[in-house]
Amino acid sequence: xxxxxxxxxxxxxxxxxxxxxxxxxxxxxxxxxxxxxxxxxxxxxxxxxxxxxxxxxxxxxxxxxxxxxxxxxxxxxxxxxxxxxxxxxxxxxxxxxxxxxxxxxxxxxxxxxxxxxxxxxxxxxxxxxxxxxxxxxxxxxxxxxxxxxxxxxxxxxxxxxxxxxxxxxxxxxxxxxxxxxxxxxxxxxxxxxxxxxxxxxxxxxxxxxxxxxxxxxxxxxxxxxxxxxxxxxxxxxxxxxxxxxxxxxxxxxxxxxxxxxxxxxxxxxxxxxxxxxxxxxxxxxxxxxxxxxxxxxxxxxxxxxxxxxxxxxxxxxxxxxxxxxxxxxxxxxxxxxxxxxxxxxxxxxxxxxxxxxxxxxxxxxxxxxxxxxxxxxxxxxxx
Numbered sequence: 001x002x003x004x005x006x007x008x009x010x011x012x013x014x015x016x017x018x019x020x021x022x023x024x025x026x027x028x029x030x031x032x033x034x035x036x037x038x039x040x041x042x043x044x045x046x047x048x049x050x051x052x053x054x055x056x057x058x059x060x061x062x063x064x065x066x067x068x069x070x071x072x073x074x075x076x077x078x079x080x081x082x083x084x085x086x087x088x089x090x091x092x093x094x095x096x097x098x099x100x101x102x103x104x105x106x107x108x109x110x111x112x113x114x115x116x117x118x119x120x121x122x123x124x125x126x127x128x129x130x131x132x133x134x135x136x137x138x139x140x141x142x143x144x145x146x147x148x149x150x151x152x153x154x155x156x157x158x159x160x161x162x163x164x165x166x167x168x169x170x171x172x173x174x175x176x177x178x179x180x181x182x183x184x185x186x187x188x189x190x191x192x193x194x195x196x197x198x199x200x201x202x203x204x205x206x207x208x209x210x211x212x213x214x215x216x217x218x219x220x221x222x223x224x225x226x227x228x229x230x231x232x233x234x235x236x237x238x239x240x241x242x243x244x245x246x247x248x249x250x251x252x253x254x255x256x257x258x259x260x261x262x263x264x265x266x267x268x269x270x271x272x273x274x275x276x277x278x279x280x281x282x283x284x285x286x287x288x289x290x291x292x293x294x295x296x297x298x299x300x301x302x303x304x305x306x307x308x309x310x311x312x313x314x315x316x317x318x319x320x321x322x323x324x325x326x327x328x329x330x331x332x333x334x335x336x337x338x339x340x341x342x343x344x345x346x347x348x349x350x351x352x353x354x355x356x357x358x359x360x361x362x363x364x365x366x367x368x369x370x371x372x373x374x375x376x377x378x379x380x381x382x383x
Contacts, residue, residue: 001099002220002221002222003220003221003233003234003235004095004099004218004219004233004234005218005219005220005221005223005224005231005232005234006216006218006231006232006233006234006342006346006380007036007038007217007218007219007224007227007228008032008033008034008035008036008037008038008215008216008217009032009035009214009215009216009217009342009343009346009347010028010029010031010032010034010035010214010215010343011028011179011212011214011215011340011343012024012027012028012031012111012179012212012213012214013178013179013212014179014180014181014211014212014330014333014336015212015331016115016211017113017115017211020057020059020113021050021053021056021062021111021112021113021213022059022062022065022066022069024111024113024211024212024213024333024336025048025062025066025109025213026066026070027213028109028110028111028213028214028215028336029069029070029109029213029215030070031215032107032109032216032217033070033107033217035217036227036228037227038105038227040070040071040072041071041072041073043070043072043075043105043106043107044076044097044102044103044104044105044106045075045076045077045078045094045097045102045103045105045106045107046063046066046067046070046072046075046106046107046109047063047077047078047079047080047090047093047094047097047106047107047108047109048062048063048066048077048078048079048080048090048108048109048110048111048335049079049080049086049087049089049090049108049109049110049111049335049336049338049339050062050079050080050086050110050111050112050334050335051081051082051083051084051086051129051334051335052081052112052125052334053112053113056112056114056116056117056122056125057113057116062079063078063079064077066109070107072107075107078093080093082369082374082376083129083334083370083373083374084129084282084284084332084334084337084367084368084369084370085282085338085368085369085370085375085376086110086334086335086338087110087334087335087336087337087338087339087340087341087367088239088338088341088365088366088367088369088375088376088378089239089338089369089374089376090108090110090335090338091108091216091234091237091338091339091342091365091367091376091378092237092239092376094106094107094216094218095218095234095237095378098218098219098220103218104219105217105218105219105223106218106219107215107216107218108215108217108339109213109214109215109339110213110214110333110335110336110338110339110340111212111333111335112210112212112213112333112334112335112336113211113333114209114210114211114333114334115210115211117209119209122209123140123142126140127140129369129370130370130371131244131245133245134245134246134247141284141285141370141371142197142198142206142285143198144246144371145201145205145284145285145287145288145371146197146198146199146200146201147198148252148253148291148371149163149198149200149201149205149285149286149287150199150200151253152253152290152291152302152305153200155302156302156305158302158305159305160192161188161192162290162305162306162308162309163200163201163205163286163290163305164188164191164192164204164205164286165188165308165309166205166283166286166289166290166308166328167186167191167204167205167286167328168185168186168187168188168191169308169313169314169322170283170289170322170325170326170329171184171185171186171325171329172185173315173322173323173325173326173329174324174325174326174328174329174330175325176354176355176356177325177329177330177356179330180324180325180329180330180331181208181212181330181331182208182325182329182331183329186204191204191205201285201286201287205285205287206284206285206328207283207284207285207326207328207331207332208331209332210331210332211333212331212333212336213333213336214336214339214343215339216339216342216343216346221233221383224383229383230350231350231383232345232346232350232381232382232383233380233381233382233383234378234380235268235269235271235379235380236264236265236266236267236268236269236271236377236378236379237264237265237376237377237378237379238260238261238264238265238268238376239261239264239374239375239376239377240256240257240258240259240260240261240264240374241257241373241375242257242372242373242374242375243256243373244370246371246372253291254291254295254301255291255292255295255368255372255375256295256372257368257372257373257374258295258296258366258368258372258375258377259295260375261366261375261376261377262295262297262364262366262377264377265364265377265378265379266379268379269379269381271379272297273296273298276296276298276319276362276363276364276379277319277320277358277359277360277362278319278321278323278345278348278358278362278363278364279293279296279319279320279322279363279364279366280322280323280324280326280341280344280345280363280364280365281293281296281321281322281366282327282337282338282341282366282367282368283322283326283327283328284332284368286328288368289304289308289313289321289322289326290305290308291304291372292366292368293307293313293321296364296366296377298319307319315358320358320360323344323353323356323358324340324344337367338365338376341365341366341367342378342380344356344365345363345364345378346380348360348363349362349381349382350382360382361381361382362379362380363379363381364377364378364379364380365377365378365380
């Protein structure tokens with residue numbers, strides 16, 4: 001099986017955007033084609049990662065419309081929906097289309113348009129991904145986050161301030177990301193005194209509702225060399241699921257989907273956690289950064305909070321996490337988030353991350369659906 005390379009990438013401004021999801025997808029798709037230097041008619045497969053265009057906008061068939069708008073006919077098209085990990089699932093589908101030999105050029109565009117709906121409406125759309133048994137009791141993802149955060153703090157004797165420091169760090173990283181929704185720092189006092197959402201988590205422990213899109217161009221490494229000397233290779237990728245009903249898990253502070261998907265990726269790449277130089281994790285809530293960093297093997301179980309306290313996950317630390325600002329600062333347009341994570345790693349590995357740049361040859365992106373219901377982990381290396 002030939003190595004799969006990424007030869008182009010793009011990301012729109014995240015935040016409150018005019019237009020509809022198709023406008024955002026076309027913006028990112030056009031920019032990615034330009035970045036890769038690929039003609040639209042050279043695209044064999046076109047995938048769109050999107051969770052809920054129908055629910056948010058009453059708009060379906062977006063991938064076929066996008067093929068028309070990009071002049072990418074007659075490419076094969078498919079929409080990829082895996083809830084909030086739709087972007088990561090799209091990465092896996094795009095990788096698979098090239099690795100299998102079915103496509104020599106695959107364009108993936110992820111996007112979501114959400115801000116035109118109220119917070120209550122958007123929350124309800126997102127909550128629909130929970131199990132019906134839980135949903136009928138009014139359970140939402142923020143409530144899962146609050147319950148798990150309380151369990152984690154009590155089990156591992158972690159101070160409440162450690163969660164706040166995740167938000168402070170990621171906002172500080174986001175200042176240098178021109179595409180981030182929030183490009184401003186926050187102090188710990190502001191985080192700890194913000195309104196309670198799901199005790200012990202407060203407003204600044206949650207990512208915002210966001211519009212945005214991101215895109216990636218995939219091809220075999222042999223084809224990549226025909227286009228550019230600057231590309232990255234996907235060295236490992238894995239996907240896994242956990243119990244859909246969260247209370248059925250033996251330990252809610254362990255995300256088995258993260259454990260299993262990362263092991264698949266590590267084995268494929270013949271690597272381990274110590275080989276990763278930079279990581280983008282799915283910090284929809286601050287507690288998720290602790291859980292993922294431990295379940296990916298970066299830190300011992302119950303010690304992720306200490307790594308944050310010690311500054312190890314800062315840009316100047318030994319394992320920078322969420323140099324983009326993460327979902328917390330960058331924003332979380334559901335279908336785009338996993339694609340944007342890979343975009344950030346791509347930029348870092350090529351040395352194109354500007355003020356966010358760290359020293360990295362290998363990067364990891366972990367995209368989580370629901371509350372760990374489904375997970376995709378991607379390992380990437382500079383060529």
